[in-house]
Amino acid sequence: MSKSPNRGKSSAAGSGRTTRRTATEDKLDRLLSAAAALMARKGFSQTSIRDVSRATGFSLAGMYYYFKSKDDLLFLIQQRTFTSLVETQEAALAQGGSPEERLRRLVHGHLAFYTTHSDELKVCTFELESLSGETYHEVEEVRRRYYRLTAALIAEVLGRPQREGRLDLVVRHVTLYIFGMLNWVFMWYDPDLDTSMESMADEMADLLLHGVERMSPA
Numbered sequence: 001m002s003k004s005p006n007r008g009k010s011s012a013a014g015s016g017r018t019t020r021r022t023a024t025e026d027k028l029d030r031l032l033s034a035a036a037a038l039m040a041r042k043g044f045s046q047t048s049i050r051d052v053s054r055a056t057g058f059s060l061a062g063m064y065y066y067f068k069s070k071d072d073l074l075f076l077i078q079q080r081t082f083t084s085l086v087e088t089q090e091a092a093l094a095q096g097g098s099p100e101e102r103l104r105r106l107v108h109g110h111l112a113f114y115t116t117h118s119d120e121l122k123v124c125t126f127e128l129e130s131l132s133g134e135t136y137h138e139v140e141e142v143r144r145r146y147y148r149l150t151a152a153l154i155a156e157v158l159g160r161p162q163r164e165g166r167l168d169l170v171v172r173h174v175t176l177y178i179f180g181m182l183n184w185v186f187m188w189y190d191p192d193l194d195t196s197m198e199s200m201a202d203e204m205a206d207l208l209l210h211g212v213e214r215m216s217p218a
Helices: 014-043 049-056 070-093 101-117 119-128 133-158 171-185 197-210
Strands: none
Touching: 014 070, 014 101, 014 119, 049 070, 049 171, 070 101, 070 119, 070 133, 101 119, 101 133, 101 171, 133 171, 171 197
16 A cells, blocks of 8 residues: 655645645646546546546656556545545534534535546546455545445434444335435536536435425425
């Protein structure tokens, strides 16, 4: 598994080091974004390291500073994408409010994240099984963290307290219904045809909280 470049270097060591670390992280973000765009379009198996090199202008040797193989590159895309999404959602829900308000915030947060990470989320959806071993399990655990966060919120919305070690099938089903809506938006969303993501988030939240009747004209 690849280590993030310059991980663990203290910013207190001097402004020069901090600047270099920031530049390195920016370069890694650009590299992963370009690689995700290629993989989203061509598929992981059909995307080569040379393709990424040509798309980014990075030399092959320069790219291997950030990862050690194409599999490691895929891991970095998935691990960083899911971790960023989950941490963003955890911070949003920590702001408080009623269960219904926090559910709306979660839906809005996911679709807002999608607008800036659509390629990454597409790769995460289609290419999870392309990972194996430790990298697969590390990404799977971050995904489970997001599932547990959402399931706990759904349990509050439904007023069905969760007991440790006991699976509530209603909570499980509703949680998976939500992910089914959120995770597959990229398959059909057309900015020239559909409303804004913010408007769609309101519609999804209304559908989740009030059912189809709430969406029908009075």
